[in-house]
Amino acid sequence: MKNAFLTFALALTTLFGFSQEEKGIIITVTIDNVKNDTGKVLMSLHSSETFMKGKGIQNAETKIKDGKVVITFKDVAPGEYAIMALHDENENQRMDFRENGMPLESYGMSNNVMSFGPPQYDDAKFKVEDKDLEMIIRF
Template sequence: MGGARYFNQDLSPYCKRLKATIALYDNFKPASKFHPNWGKEWVVGVLKECGSDDEAAEEVDQEVTEKVEGIILTVNVPNVTSDKGVLRFALYDKATFMKTPLDGQVAKIKDGAASIELNNVAPGEYAIICYHDGNNNDALDYDENGMPKEDWGMTNNPVLMGPPTFDIAKFTVENKSLDLTIKF
């Protein structure tokens, strides 16, 4: 912004990015208590250089936060092999992939299909894994050689020759809701 100001260029693209950054701070969840979670005050201070006073910056903060709170991910599985049991879904980011999910939901199966909605998803990169818990034991069952006995799938519907990875399943959430389909 300093260079743009020095050369009398328009600051609005920088200001727009700063406004969007505030929402990221509001929705950020540190991986542990030792991970940094500071910086919003600095962004609001720089935003004042865009001609915003404290009240205007708070309005922008509220507006962007409301926009993020409206982001919904709808996940559909259209090809479940039976209506027995439930489908279990887990939302991950790169740091939590295949560990503790950021959000988890259970869906009932009707006529071989199920769907869920994940609300208030912050912008970022995520992956979703789901499986058909046909016997309701709250676990994906495996046979003796380590292969899953129950159907499962993940975002982007990749064909795998080994365990899933975040990079294969990742998708990006921006400032609009998404509809995703996972096929078994």
Template sequence: MKTILIAIVSLALWATPAYTQGALTVNVTGFKNEKGQCTIWLFNSADGFPSNHKKALRYVEAPINGLSSLVVFNQLPTGHYALAVVYDQNGNHQLNYNLFHIPKEAYGISNDACGGLDGPPTFEQDVDSDCSSDQLGSVAG
């Protein structure tokens, strides 16, 4: 079984006269070593979720330090968000699969959403946070 990635997601919000923005802090832990990088895709809609990073609102590749990786997404408008996390061990910027299309690298999805035989979880199953108040969530894969 692949390593389970766990992230604590915290939201810190502040208001401006024109609109509300927030910051989303993602701390991913559970790496076995510091080889490779942590890739986090932040989605605000179902389009492309969870595997098309080109359709993500934000896409970040972060180093692994001390078996964890910390990323802050700043200036997020109020809304609903879902995360997809990949432990990119070989640095090729994608989730690698075996012949049976089973992931060879560890991955995680926010809100502990799980797919099934019919495919990955939907955006609606995975939506982790409403950026209108402080909340906590998790990512596990």
């Protein structure tokens, strides 16, 4: 009987320990200046290895309501990241360009970096440490 009780107590303690497992950081991103409600906003969380090379570590999309979107990235591990956002008006899942190479659709980056030429990771990067983050990206 004593062994059964100890086994039960050990199992309960182990189960409780797993339920208290620490979750990653939550990053909540708001864009409140989308020029219209047509299409969707695509957003991706990138490391230096994925930035401007395709899909991010986490990717999300949402419909636009009254020129505003909110997207949340969950369970983000501590580290260094950058966020890229695109107003995909025609919903073709990519950025469209004019003949001269200029973007046709609005876009933005973490740190609200707007430079001439392609975005740079070092300008858009930010650190995720031990607290949830909220940020605003401007188009």
